[in-house]
Amino acid sequence: MAPKQHVDFYRKVAIRKALLTKAIVGPAYIPFIGDGDVADALYRDRTIDGADLDPERVATAKGRGFTGEIRQGDCDEYPFADVKEAFAVADFDSYAYPYAAFRTFWAKAEKSDPFVCFFTDGERQAIKRSGAYRHPSGDSTDVSTIVERRKAYNFYWKQIVEPWFQEYVKPWHVLATRFYLRRDMLYWGAVVSREEGAVEVEAEPKREHVKKFNQKRRKVYLQALRDGMRRTAAAQAAGVDFVTVWHAMKDDPEFAEAVDDAEVEACDPIETALYDAAQSGNVPAIQTWLYGRSKGRWKPPNVKTEISGPGGGPIEHNDVGATDEARIDRIMAIVERARARGDRSPTGDDPANI
Numbered sequence: 001m002a003p004k005q006h007v008d009f010y011r012k013v014a015i016r017k018a019l020l021t022k023a024i025v026g027p028a029y030i031p032f033i034g035d036g037d038v039a040d041a042l043y044r045d046r047t048i049d050g051a052d053l054d055p056e057r058v059a060t061a062k063g064r065g066f067t068g069e070i071r072q073g074d075c076d077e078y079p080f081a082d083v084k085e086a087f088a089v090a091d092f093d094s095y096a097y098p099y100a101a102f103r104t105f106w107a108k109a110e111k112s113d114p115f116v117c118f119f120t121d122g123e124r125q126a127i128k129r130s131g132a133y134r135h136p137s138g139d140s141t142d143v144s145t146i147v148e149r150r151k152a153y154n155f156y157w158k159q160i161v162e163p164w165f166q167e168y169v170k171p172w173h174v175l176a177t178r179f180y181l182r183r184d185m186l187y188w189g190a191v192v193s194r195e196e197g198a199v200e201v202e203a204e205p206k207r208e209h210v211k212k213f214n215q216k217r218r219k220v221y222l223q224a225l226r227d228g229m230r231r232t233a234a235a236q237a238a239g240v241d242f243v244t245v246w247h248a249m250k251d252d253p254e255f256a257e258a259v260d261d262a263e264v265e266a267c268d269p270i271e272t273a274l275y276d277a278a279q280s281g282n283v284p285a286i287q288t289w290l291y292g293r294s295k296g297r298w299k300p301p302n303v304k305t306e307i308s309g310p311g312g313g314p315i316e317h318n319d320v321g322a323t324d325e326a327r328i329d330r331i332m333a334i335v336e337r338a339r340a341r342g343d344r345s346p347t348g349d350d351p352a353n354i
């Protein structure tokens with residue numbers, strides 16, 4: 001089965017719309033054009049030179065009747081080297097690694113000034129899974145320790161992609177960027193020019209409930225976690241709801257890291273109490289301590305337990321995720337899908353604010 005074309009279509013379009021206000025009239029280069037959904041939503045008013053490896057998707061995109069040419073080809077090799085007209089926009093909506101296509105494009109294509117480009121990047125998944133990932137430069141990178149991996153994952157945009165891009169496009173200057181991190185995906189775009197300076201790109205209005213979660217409330221939330229509360233209870237203590245906290249963690253990796261640290265800190269007094277109980281001869285405490293902390297020298301015996309549902313039948317379950325985080329991710333995925341469909345609540349509210 002072919003992979004899904006879009007996970008966060010709404011987000012892809014929102015980032016693009018903001019920066020496209022700075023693009024001048026002119027053709028768009030659309031590698032990874034797929035079925036042409038992004039091209040259809042955003043570039044209909046331009047000549048579109050697009051390409052994709054998949055012949056069926058090329059046929060679908062051609063059927064959309066864009067002005068321009070759709071070719072079957074490997075975008076990492078830039079299939080439009082014969083085109084001499086300058087592109088005003090390029091949109092690298094790949095599954096995971098858009099940078100090989102960008103590098104060949106940048107080396108071979110004519111660009112308008114200013115030039116606007118977009119990227120869909122899934123390399124954070126590789127960082128999370130193994131620590132081995134492809135840097136935007138093309139170099140293979142391996143971040144082996146957990147601490148390095150976490151840093152590379154959390155600061156992927158700020159410390160890896162953005163600095164690379166600033167250097168790579170020189171002597172062009174980066175005038176504006178927009179990015180959005182969701183799960184392992186990074187969506188971003190930039191306006192670049194041969195002239196120095198900055199351009200104002202209208203900020204997406206911050207959702208009211210995110211604004212409400214100010215520094216003071218974040219402190220209360222983190223302290224509540226350190227005191228051992230679960231995330232939903234800590235949110236209540238800080239006077240916000242879990243959706244607000246979820247957005248804050250997605251928007252701000254440093255805050256997300258502080259949340260993790262606070263939860264680890266909450267374990268400290270329990271560990272001390274467990275250790276004291278073990279020292280005083282409490283056998284379950286001794287076992288728990290040794291199984292957890294002896295680096296494999298002590299292991300729990302293999303216990304096999306069979307569990308069944310009513311009358312020995314299968315267990316009925318409705319899995320909504322084991323942790324608060326997993327549940328919230330699933331709820332937010334439903335909200336994003338509703339948004340992408342343009343659903344409104346009966347009151348006309350954005351579904352994320354309900």
Ligand SMILES: C[S@@+](CC[C@H](N)C(=O)[O-])C[C@H]1O[C@@H](n2cnc3c(N)ncnc32)[C@H](O)[C@@H]1O
Pocket residue numbers: 004005006031032033034035036037038039051052053054057073074075076093094095
């Ligand atoms: C995320 S989808 C693109 C969705 C598309 N932008 C749209 O709006 O419908 C990624 C596309 O990249 C194509 N692809 C993957 N590697 C490629 C490559 N090296 N050259 C060209 N196309 C490639 C896939 O066939 C797939 O259609």
